[in-house]
Amino acid sequence: LSSLSIEDQEDLQYPYAMRDLPPVIHSAEKSQKQDHHEMEEALTAANGRLPGYPRTPPSSCPVSCPPASSPTVPPRPNHTGRDSSQILPLKRQLVSQVSLDSPLSPALRPRSPWGLLDPYDSPEDQDKEYVGFATLPNQVHRKTVKKGFTFTLMVAGETGLGKSTLINSLFLTDLYKDRKVLNAEERISQTVDIIKHTIGIEEKGVKLRLSIIDTPGFGDAVNNTASWKHVEDYIDQQFEQYFRDESGLNRKNIQDNRVHCLLYFISPFGHGPRPIDVECMKALHEKVNIIPLLAKADSLTQAEVCSKKLKIREEIKQFGINIYQFPECDSDEDEDFQRQEQILKDSIPFAVIGSNIQVESKGRKFRGRSYPWGVVEVENPIHSDFLLLRNMLVRTHMQDLKDVTRENHYENYRAQCIQSMTRMMVQERKRSLREKYREGSEVDFPLPLAAVDTDMERQIFEKDEELRKMQEVLERIQEQMQQSQSGSC
Numbered sequence: 329l330s331s332l333s334i335e336d337q338e339d340l341q342y343p344y345a346m347r348d349l350p351p352v353i354h355s356a357e358k359s360q361k362q363d364h365h366e367m368e369e370a371l372t373a374a375n376g377r378l379p380g381y382p383r384t385p386p387s388s389c390p391v392s393c394p395p396a397s398s399p400t401v402p403p404r405p406n407h408t409g410r411d412s413s414q415i416l417p418l419k420r421q422l423v424s425q426v427s428l429d430s431p432l433s434p435a436l437r438p439r440s441p442w443g444l445l446d447p448y449d450s451p452e453d454q455d456k457e458y459v460g461f462a463t464l465p466n467q468v469h470r471k472t473v474k475k476g477f478t479f480t481l482m483v484a485g486e487t488g489l490g491k492s493t494l495i496n497s498l499f500l501t502d503l504y505k506d507r508k509v510l511n512a513e514e515r516i517s518q519t520v521d522i523i524k525h526t527i528g529i530e531e532k533g534v535k536l537r538l539s540i541i542d543t544p545g546f547g548d549a550v551n552n553t554a555s556w557k558h559v560e561d562y563i564d565q566q567f568e569q570y571f572r573d574e575s576g577l578n579r580k581n582i583q584d585n586r587v588h589c590l591l592y593f594i595s596p597f598g599h600g601p602r603p604i605d606v607e608c609m610k611a612l613h614e615k616v617n618i619i620p621l622l623a624k625a626d627s628l629t630q631a632e633v634c635s636k637k638l639k640i641r642e643e644i645k646q647f648g649i650n651i652y653q654f655p656e657c658d659s660d661e662d663e664d665f666q667r668q669e670q671i672l673k674d675s676i677p678f679a680v681i682g683s684n685i686q687v688e689s690k691g692r693k694f695r696g697r698s699y700p701w702g703v704v705e706v707e708n709p710i711h712s713d714f715l716l717l718r719n720m721l722v723r724t725h726m727q728d729l730k731d732v733t734r735e736n737h738y739e740n741y742r743a744q745c746i747q748s749m750t751r752m753m754v755q756e757r758k759r760s761l762r763e764k765y766r767e768g769s770e771v772d773f774p775l776p777l778a779a780v781d782t783d784m785e786r787q788i789f790e791k792d793e794e795l796r797k798m799q800e801v802l803e804r805i806q807e808q809m810q811q812s813q814s815g816s817c
């Protein structure tokens with residue numbers, strides 16, 4: 329144990345692992361208190377570090393990075409890439425440290441490998457003692473960042489409302505390069521297609537697999553009755569696939585393709601939502617988080633935007649459509665956050681503008697639309713709610729959209745699935761029991777009442793129960809009669 333000193337060359341490759349550990353305590357003669365004091369002094373002299381070592385590990389290679397030539401790692405490798413003979417002394421050292429100073433005093437506390445995100449790093453915390461579990465969120469953060477994120481966004485609304493342009497503007501991509509726009513004749517008989525585009529985006533080391541589900545042809549045919557059926561079926565299919573995967577054997581690597589959000593585009597040219605919009609939203613609101621958008625807001629005056637928003641909100645309420653509800657703020661949430669949330673709630677439906685091109689005006693370049701009378705800026709909050717939508721979708725509510733999908737929409741689907749599966753099983757069992765019954769063989773009524781959930785089934789069950797009881801009574805009477813007959817003989 330003592331042979332592993334802090335100066336070992338090899339340890340320099342693992343700056344974090346060793347640097348944060350205090351020197352090994354050898355001497356039993358010195359009191360623990362004295363040792364403790366000396367160590368604190370030594371560490372304080374070097375800004376809480378051992379001499380010659382920087383305060384935090386280099387961000388490009390945190391402790392978990394194995395050296396380039398590290399051997400093949402076992403399924404759950406240790407974090408330093410060392411073999412067990414090297415890691416053991418380290419562990420012992422740490423354990424001896426913990427047993428002496430638990431809970432660790434600030435100067436001796438091993439530094440968190442998260443550098444700037446170290447929850448104990450703030451100056452006011454320097455004099456406090458901690459066990460260390462405030463790093464738990466960091467551990468979760470690190471794991472989830474490694475795993476990456478997925479998000480599935482669906483867009484629906486009539487052709488030409490600017491869906492593809494808005495998606496490109498939102499995610500700064502060009503997803504629709506190869507899109508073929510159909511002419512009027514082709515659209516007469518067109519059915520709704522479902523097209524999925526998946527892109528991987530990375531920002532500051534965080535990876536997002538973003539899937540955009542497009543619904544070309546939606547509302548385009550002459551007869552649009554139930555044209556949202558395809559959309560509904562698609563959402564159900566993704567739930568079904570997830571349900572199957574979840575019930576299968578390999579549950580570890582399930583791909584989540586459930587639709588987390590539907591951006592529903594409403595035309596700026598009508599008087600509020602069209603009947604197809606209302607019917608579609610009504611059909612889908614229990615299955616997906618709907619966010620209504622007022623498309624092409626630059627074609628409306630400010631007063632028109634306000635009156636159309638009002639009309640859309642009224643009709644949504646009148647028809648009992650449950651669009652995505654922003655979570656209620658906790659009362660202890662800071663004022664700024666509460667205000668932001670209120671602005672979001674009041675802005676529904678978001679009035680949006682999209683553009684695929686950059687325009688230049690007054691020496692500035694930005695995504696916008698240039699008209700003879702001026703330019704509109706996509707990201708200007710005075711011109712549209714685009715920024716509000718993007719912030720809400722990506723920065724503040726992406727996880728909540730996923731949570732609501734999982735906890736509400738998918739749970740509903742799952743409960744319905746389980747109910748109908750149980751009902752089918754009960755019916756099948758009853759049918760086979762009845763067959764057995766007719767054949768006069770032994771039966772094992774009653775069936776569990778909890779599994780029967782329709783009135784008809786309950787009535788059948790109760791009748792069956794009555795029959796069974798009557799039969800039991802009959803058998804008992806017969807037995808008694810036989811006994812009394814044999815007694816009298």
Ligand code: GDP
Nearest residue numbers: 487488489490491492493624625626680681682
């Ligand atoms: P999609 O069929 O719904 O995907 O619509 P597109 O994104 O292909 O847009 C159809 C047309 O509307 C194109 O000519 C776009 O340049 C234009 N467009 C897109 N977004 C806007 C917008 O916010 N305002 C205006 N005025 N036109 C837009």
